[in-house]
Amino acid sequence: MPDGKVLQLPSTHLLGQNFAKPFDVKFLNEKGEYEYCYQTCYGPAISRIYAAIISAHGDDGGLVMPFALAPVQVMVVPIPKKGNEEMVIAKAKSIAAMLCGAGMRAEVDASDSTPGYKYNWWEMKGVPFRVEVGAREAESGIFPVARRDNKVKSQIKESELSTFILAESVKMFSDMKKKAQDAFDATLSSADTMAVLASGLEKGKLVATPFCSMEMDGEKCAESVKEKTGGNVRGTRFDKSEKPHGNCIVCGKTATAIVYIARQY
Ligand SMILES: [Zn+2]
Structure with missing residues (x-):
């Protein structure tokens, strides 16, 4: 978003059997027994997409609709x-x-x-x-x-x-x-240290940062970023591939990804 904060759009969730149990949704397994279903859900977040359009394109006169x-x-x-x-x-x-x-x-x-x-x-x-x-x-x-x-x-x-x-x-x-x-490009910046990251977030930037792992191994470091700077690790870019360089900004291990960190709504 124009203020540098990130708006979460579509999301997927593994619901497990959490909803199947109260709603009593079952299936017949191969042994002929009833089991509670395992569910996932996906939300494209249409109202948030419209909010993003309003925020990204609007000006002092009001809405600017595509x-x-x-x-x-x-x-x-x-x-x-x-x-x-x-x-x-x-x-x-x-x-x-x-x-x-x-x-x-x-x-x-x-x-x-x-x-x-x-x-x-x-x-x-x-x-x-x-x-x-x-x-x-x-x-x-x-x-x-x-x-x-x-x-x-x-x-x-x-x-x-x-x-x-x-x-x-x-x-x-x-x-x-x-x-x-x-x-969007004007909101981008980069950081190799926590101090630079923190000041970038303070200025409403989306900060590119070397990071140890996008797998579960990186979870602790992501939590530490959130705790120390209020920023969330949002993931890597899908519109271009970026070669990782240097060391993880938190733990110092060799970076395997360039992640983007921002505050979010
Ligand atoms: Zn790390």
């Missing part, structure tokens, strides 16, 4: 003036219908709030794109399209709105991903 996940992908905001309300709202509706026809989730905010209020409201909700529709735009056939993540506004011809937004949504995804990756 296009594919946003419940509303494009909000069309009419900007009516006295006397042209009907025409402007009808135009906004026809643009939303066109975008829906191109496979997007588009809506019109025809409520009584001011356009400025609606802009802020839908920005806070993380809607990826906003199309503004006033009388001037309806007449010229050119509409401002605002992108949520970088706040860039483009002037787009009506006939090109769908292709523009769809193409821009792909760029938005890669820009958001890069920004999050850069922020």
Whole structure:
């Protein structure tokens, strides 16, 4: 997470017979006898995944939702003036219908709030794109399209709105991903001593550290890290292989892994 703390996502647990007994879940074994089941469970932690998205991508204006996940992908905001309300709202509706026809989730905010209020409201909700529709735009056939993540506004011809937004949504995804990756990389640091590790954790870093063992042998050292620094040994990276070097930061044995240590929620 942006503050350097780690959020635990999916987890697996060996439940043994702990739940089978109170719920009386049995199976017939090969000897023809009933036995309590042995169970495992796996949780993908969907709500935590959403929390991570909110935390990683949000900004001071509120949520920034990735296009594919946003419940509303494009909000069309009419900007009516006295006397042209009907025409402007009808135009906004026809643009939303066109975008829906191109496979997007588009809506019109025809409520009584001011356009400025609606802009802020839908920005806070993380809607990826906003199309503004006033009388001037309806007449010229050119509409401002605002992108949520970088706040860039483009002037787009009506006939090109769908292709523009769809193409821009792909760029938005890669820009958001890069920004999050850069922020993640900025939280990384490394340590060869407990003192450096402790100060890294204090600064909200995810600290790469030589460690004796990822097997049960390393458990004591992991407990010692937790006790002395409040950091948890989170494991090794799966997105790249890192050659271990030096000695375990706790026990001094030859390191067999580079582990990442961080505080966690
Ligand atoms: Zn060790």
